[in-house]
Amino acid sequence: MSDATSGPTSAREAVLARVRAALAEATPADPPARAYGHGAAVADVPALFAERVADYRATVVRVAPSGVAVAVAEAIEGADSVVVPDGLPEEWLPAGLQVVHDESLDATALDRVAAVVTGSTVGIAVTGTIVLDHGPGQGRRALSLVPDLHVCVVREADLVADVPEAVSRLVGSVTAGRPLTWISGPSATSDIELERVEGVHGPRTLHVVLVGG
DSSP states (O other), X not given: OOOTTHHHHHHHHHHHHHHHHHHHHOOOOOOOOOOTTSOOOOXXXXXXXXXXXXXXXXXXXXXXXXXXXXXXXXXXXXXXXXXXXXXXXXXXXXXXXXXXXXXXXXXXXXXXXXXXXXXXXXXXXXXXXXXXXXXXXXXXXXXXHSSSEEEEEEEGGGEESSHHHHHHHTHHHHHXXXXXXXXXXXXXXXXXXXXXXXXXXXXXXXXEEEEOO
């Protein structure tokens, strides 16, 4: 009497044997080694960063260090009130600008402020993201979330290629217990019909001053 399972079993074993043989002969190339935290290869980090930030419908201007105050003045033109955090470099602000210093602004008072000017900790080229760790010149999180216009100064020296490199840069901030705010363009969402709505969870307008040199 023949074994009813011998046929299918033999066929299965034959297929598996061929698969094992093929795998044994294969010599897959090893993926390129790249330590976490080492930036991806990007030919022009500042140019890519500016391009990606603009993709989010933010405004980006590139200036020399001597041009920051002029760029900030143009960005906040028309704003009737501007708040700045402690530690923001004085040379970044236009002469004669009347500012509100964030000392004891409650939520209601901050909501009446039209614009905020801050610095930043890291800018990520591949994603067009800006990270604030709310150290000197960046203020508390509410400053970058409540006013309708956020003017953010980013130094080219603080740009990195990608997220892993940014995370490595932020180790000190995390260790110090500082909060991190990751900003990719102005605040935006969409309704059920996919209509874009801006300014829902943060500033309606993001203006980035990218400082070279």
